[in-house]
Amino acid sequence: MASAGTGTARDLRQDVRDARRVVVKIGSSSLTTAAGGLDADRVDALVDVLARHVAPAGGGTAGRQIVVVSSGAIAAGLAPLGLARRPRDLARQQAAASVGQGLLVARYTASFARYGLRVGQVLLTSDDTSRRAHYRNAYRTLDQLLAMGAVPIVNENDTVATDEIRFGDNDRLAALVAHLVRAELLVLLSDVDGLYDGNPATPGTSLIEEVRGPRDLAGVEIGSIGRAGVGTGGMVTKVEAARIAAAAGIPVVLTSAVRAADALAGRHTGTYFHRTGRRSAGRLLWLAHASTPRGALVLDDGAVRAVVERRTSLLPAGLAGVEGEFSAGDPVELRDAAGRAVARGLVNFDAREIPRLIGRSTHDLARELGPAYEREVVHRDDLVLLRP
Ligand SMILES: Nc1ncnc2c1ncn2[C@@H]1O[C@H](COP(=O)(O)OP(=O)(O)O)[C@@H](O)[C@H]1O
């Protein structure tokens, strides 16, 4: 194991050091005071580290493009609204997020301004970003901000997200943002210095320095939120986020906010997740991990084979049934006759139109109902297979 701080080439995680476009996610627990509310000093401490990498002068890794995914809106809104702790109900969480998000971004704005850097607020919902037009738009905005030297500050759009479509935690959001902006590195910063093989509060547990794949996680006790009680997903969502990013070809460093400088410099700190896959097609990762299906299409056996093995579009002839209420453009699940989900896709028809399509050829449908019906139920470009 290389030592931290010396900085010879062998001591460094080279792909971390070489990454130009980086997503840094910071959790609520690292931005709030023990008494509740935003801790301006901790925001400044993080920005001190990040600004050094973004600012054009200074050598080293300066000139990097950094996207910050910052939690903390709800936590920052608690004290100003006289709430002693994080509320359980969605309405009060959203009220707190509404107040807190403004304060959070104001703090980042002032803090980055110390280095002559601008920030741009980007609020995303999981649902939007699975759709083609929104996905492209989100990419374009983030890319443009980076091209103009600004630092995007991303959070979930808490005030409009409903319980069903909500990420809640920002870990998976950060993994998907990393994929969206084609980042070369994802850094997850928390109040714990990495992934431990059990609850770190338990004596005798130790830090896992590297994860090469699922086998390295076997037997690891991955627990929920920490002492601060302001975070959401605990280690479970961080490991899930790391898995999503690594599978999409993006290495991940998971460590504590106080070690951010070491992590970004490529020094051996925290837990390093090696990439396990290659970059996959854009929006489909969001479709698989971020969308909430509004209903289901039941496929006959031939259609399951065609979609799963031959990767074709789903045509009306392969439909055997429909469930739920959805509109054209919504995400739906594709199920086999036994009810197993085999794929997820964006459907081209409203649910109420489906019964008349079941088992029919597109040719017959076009002749009977007009040319608008000569289309796939789910196009293969809008379809992602789910792992068994
Ligand atoms: N195996 C584990 N390794 C490390 N931390 C763990 C583990 N299991 C549970 N945790 C807890 O997860 C917490 C971090 O999650 P969370 O509170 O949601 O933070 P954040 O606000 O940064 O997202 C840590 O404080 C730690 O107590």
Ligand SMILES: N[C@@H](CCC(=O)OP(=O)(O)O)C(=O)O
């Ligand atoms: N969007 C929410 C994130 C909630 C949250 O606590 O996330 P995290 O601290 O990353 O587990 C917020 O800004 O409060």
